Amino acid sequence: MNTCPRCQAAEEKIRAEHKGLNAQGELVWTIFHCNACEFTWRDSEPASTIDYNKREAFFRVDPEKPYPVIMPPAQYK
Amino acid sequence: MSTQKKPLSDKARAVGERIGSLRDFLEFLEENGQCITWTDEILPEPDVRNIAVAAGRDSMNGPAVIFNNITGYPGKKLVLGVHGSFTNLALLLGHPKGTTIKELFYDIISRWGDDKPLLDFIEPDAAPVNENRLSDNFNLYDLLPLYRINEYDGGFYIGKANVVSRDPRDPDNFGKQNVGIYRIQVQAPGEFTLLSVPAHDMGRHIMAAEQDNVPLKIAVMLGNHPAMCMFAATPVGYDESEFSYASQMMGSPLRLTKSNNGMDILADSEMVIEAELMNGVRSFEGPFGEFPGSYSGVRKIPRFKVTAISHRNDPIFENIYIGRGWTEHDTLIGLNTSAPIYAQLTKDFPEVVAVNALYQHGLTGIISVKNRFAGFAKSVAMRALGTPHGTMYLKNLIMVDDDVDPFDLNEVMWALSTRTRAEDTIVIPNMPMIPIDPAAEIAGKGHRLIIDATSFMPPDKLGSDSKIVTPPAGPEIDEIAKLIQLLQNGGQS
Ligand SMILES: [Zn+2]
Numbered sequence: 001m002n003t004c005p006r007c008q009a010a011e012e013k014i015r016a017e018h019k020g021l022n023a024q025g026e027l028v029w030t031i032f033h034c035n036a037c038e039f040t041w042r043d044s045e046p047a048s049t050i051d052y053n054k055r056e057a058f059f060r061v062d063p064e065k066p067y068p069v070i071m072p073p074a075q076y077k
Numbered sequence: 078m079s080t081q082k083k084p085l086s087d088k089a090r091a092v093g094e095r096i097g098s099l100r101d102f103l104e105f106l107e108e109n110g111q112c113i114t115w116t117d118e119i120l121p122e123p124d125v126r127n128i129a130v131a132a133g134r135d136s137m138n139g140p141a142v143i144f145n146n147i148t149g150y151p152g153k154k155l156v157l158g159v160h161g162s163f164t165n166l167a168l169l170l171g172h173p174k175g176t177t178i179k180e181l182f183y184d185i186i187s188r189w190g191d192d193k194p195l196l197d198f199i200e201p202d203a204a205p206v207n208e209n210r211l212s213d214n215f216n217l218y219d220l221l222p223l224y225r226i227n228e229y230d231g232g233f234y235i236g237k238a239n240v241v242s243r244d245p246r247d248p249d250n251f252g253k254q255n256v257g258i259y260r261i262q263v264q265a266p267g268e269f270t271l272l273s274v275p276a277h278d279m280g281r282h283i284m285a286a287e288q289d290n291v292p293l294k295i296a297v298m299l300g301n302h303p304a305m306c307m308f309a310a311t312p313v314g315y316d317e318s319e320f321s322y323a324s325q326m327m328g329s330p331l332r333l334t335k336s337n338n339g340m341d342i343l344a345d346s347e348m349v350i351e352a353e354l355m356n357g358v359r360s361f362e363g364p365f366g367e368f369p370g371s372y373s374g375v376r377k378i379p380r381f382k383v384t385a386i387s388h389r390n391d392p393i394f395e396n397i398y399i400g401r402g403w404t405e406h407d408t409l410i411g412l413n414t415s416a417p418i419y420a421q422l423t424k425d426f427p428e429v430v431a432v433n434a435l436y437q438h439g440l441t442g443i444i445s446v447k448n449r450f451a452g453f454a455k456s457v458a459m460r461a462l463g464t465p466h467g468t469m470y471l472k473n474l475i476m477v478d479d480d481v482d483p484f485d486l487n488e489v490m491w492a493l494s495t496r497t498r499a500e501d502t503i504v505i506p507n508m509p510m511i512p513i514d515p516a517a518e519i520a521g522k523g524h525r526l527i528i529d530a531t532s533f534m535p536p537d538k539l540g541s542d543s544k545i546v547t548p549p550a551g552p553e554i555d556e557i558a559k560l561i562q563l564l565q566n567g568g569q570s
Contacts, residue, residue: 006231017266018218020149028149029121031218033232037375038264038361040232042225044148045122049228059229059364061375070378071275073357074287 002032005050007061009036037061083187085328089171093329098205098345099300099395102169103141103156109174111165112141113564120148121224127549129157129398129405131557136403138164138174140565143393150222154393159303160409169303170326178412178484182431185326185412186419191313194321195330204334204344211386215267220348220386221299221394223263227366227546231375234365235261237397238350239309240271241296241340242279245286254341255279256319258309261297262362267383269352270362271295272376276469278315283379286354293354295381296340300347300395302331311413312466337385347395348388352381366546369437370401371515400546402437411435414466418442421464426457433483439470440514443483446476446531454531455503462505462525469511473526481530492530501529 002011017031017040029044039061047054085093096102106112115128125144132142139162144155160166167176170184201207217223223233238261244253255278262270273279286293298305304323313322320341324331332344338351359377367373399406411434418439419432426446433443446457454476461467461474477483477492503526510523517523 018216021151022149023151031233033265038231040263042121044120045225046228049122049225056229059372061361063361067361068374068376069359070272070376071280071284073359073379074284074290 003052004034004037004039005041005052005055006039006059007034007037007063008052009034009063036063085188086171090328092169092171093327096169096303096327096329097332098302098343099156099159099347099393100345102159102303103143103393106141106159106165106168109168110140110565110567111138111162111168111174112143113561114143114145116146118146118148119144121150121222123228123549125155125157125224126226126228126398127554128557128561130400130548130550131554132158132561133161133398133404134558136162136408138162140561141165142561144222147222147224152391153222154391155222155224156300156393156395157398158405159395160306160397161405162408166408166412178435179431179482182412182415182419182433182484185416188326188328189322189416189420190325191317191321193325194318195324195328196320197330197332199332199334199344201334201337204332205389206334206342206344206346206349207387208390209388215383215386217263217269217350217383218266220388220392223394226396226398227372227400227548229372230365231361231363232262232264235263235269235297235299235396236399237299237306237395239298239301239305239343240279241298241336241342242282242293243340244282245289245291245293248339250316251341252316252318254318255282255315256298256305256309258306260365262365264360264380268355268380269383270360270378270380272362272365272378281315283354287356290356292356294338294340294384295352295354296336296338296342297350297352298342298346298348299350300393301343302327302345305331305343306409307413310410312417336387346389347392348386350383351385351387352383355380355382366400367513368399368402368404368406369440369514370546371513372546373513400548407435407437410438414439414470418461418464418466418471422457422461425460428453428479429457430479431483432461434466434471435484439466440511441473441475442467442471443475443477443489445479445481445483447479448531448534451534451537452529453534454529455501455527458503458527458529462508469509471525472510472514472516472523473528475528476531478531489530493528496532497528497530503527503529 020029141158308319308323334344362378364372415434422429428447430445505525512520
């Protein structure tokens with residue numbers, strides 16, 4: 001199952017963004033994006049970046065937690 | 078702002094006339110052995126990062142690197158390190174290889190100003206940037222060979238875009254139109270976040286647009302004239318034009334045209350992405366490996382949607398490696414950070430000889446000054462802390478005599494070793510500090526240090542903890558560095 005490498009969001013939160021093809025038109029990688037934490041990754045990247053268990057725990061994100069907001073907007077939409 | 082000008086040399090004038098775009102500059106660098114092409118097939122990650130770090134090791138003579146064979150991006154070109162070495166900057170200003178940093182500093186000072194801009198305006202139809210135009214179905218992942226710059230970045234960043242925005246409350250004012258480098262994280266095929274803070278010109282534009290509930294339109298210029306990048310990263314006055322500074326430095330006209338959404342843009346850039354602020358929306362952004370060498374954390378920041386894209390045929394995507402220094406970021410902004418501090422100091426203190434604020438955007442500064450009387454250098458240091466850039470950035474200041482080249486660290490160390498008394502070290506507690514400085518007491522506040530390493534004069538009787546970006550290292554990178562040197566020397570080691 002394809003979950004987010006950063007926040008472990010479930011598959012339904014993951015968007016396939018773009019498929020990379022070689023000059024012969026064959027699929028060589030796919031870029032994914034997590035709708036929960038906005039992490040973007042390519043499935044050809046080293047495991048240290050895209051494997052939840054191999055990533056440094058420091059960099060995990062919990063989308064439910066409050067994060068600093070830069071320039072809180074005049075009105076939220 | 079303006080300083081004393083001297084006429085440009087014939088060579089500088091000729092180079093200024095020849096270079097009208099990134100493409101022109103890459104060709105010129107290549108002729109001078111300062112641009113190589115990486116033709117072997119590489120993966121976007123981690124290969125681009127590995128090669129960029131290895132090429133960037135030589136801050137004096139490292140080459141720009143063009144990539145034309147990235148897996149999954151057939152036919153696409155990426156270039157890194159265009160401003161990656163002082164020799165590349167020297168060539169841009171019409172100097173030979175081997176020009177010292179101090180010589181470059183004085184040359185930039187002599188060209189500094191915006192009072193004599195050289196700007197040509199051409200019709201949009203005649204602008205090379207409009208050779209191709211897209212008005213829907215945007216896919217930045219397809220148009221640009223995007224990749225992750227550092228391994229824990231939150232996504233794929235555009236790190237060297239020159240972003241044009243107009244003051245929504247004074248949209249016809251050319252001077253208040255801002256050109257700045259802001260980090261851009263691609264968030265969707267046609268959307269991105271852009272990091273600015275209220276103190277930046279762009280931040281002011283964002284806040285004004287949201288308060289008045291009016292659209293904020295921007296133009297993101299990619300692959301630009303090399304002088305433009307240097308001034309987009311330079312803090313000039315709010316009502317001063319970065320276009321004017323850049324053209325004046327080159328001594329030759331910059332060609333501008335109008336974007337479809339009303340911005341003045343460079344006519345010869347590789348690509349211009351027109352976009353509009355998504356009013357009130359904030360999205361997760363980061364982490365991003367920043368110039369102090371550590372990651373700035375995850376935040377929620379303003380988001381933009383693409384409204385049109387123009388690009389040249391076969392556009393070249395220019396990006397930057399940034400992280401733990403030395404990196405291209407340091408070379409790109411170092412001299413342009415130093416020059417305004419020098420200009421501001423010499424107004425009051427003509428005894429100031431040179432200012433080196435190359436290190437981490439001036440977190441450490443070295444100022445050379447001719448002591449007028451005992452303790453004078455300390456007064457100059459206090460004044461430096463009060464300059465616009467000094468207020469936030471100049472954290473550690475080392476004051477040296479006028480006989481010490483502040484750009485030569487061996488000389489600076491000699492001054493520290495032989496002319497510093499421990500008593501001449503001043504700590505000023507709880508001062509403002511940039512939020513991303515990992516040594517801040519709390520984000521945005523910390524202590525300043527002044528070391529007076531100038532010699533004695535009468536009446537003197539005497540003669541943390543944060544996450545570090547880990548750039549690729551080890552034998553593999555050593556090999557790449559050797560290979561780069563070989564390629565640069567045309568196969569001769
Ligand atoms: Zn996620």
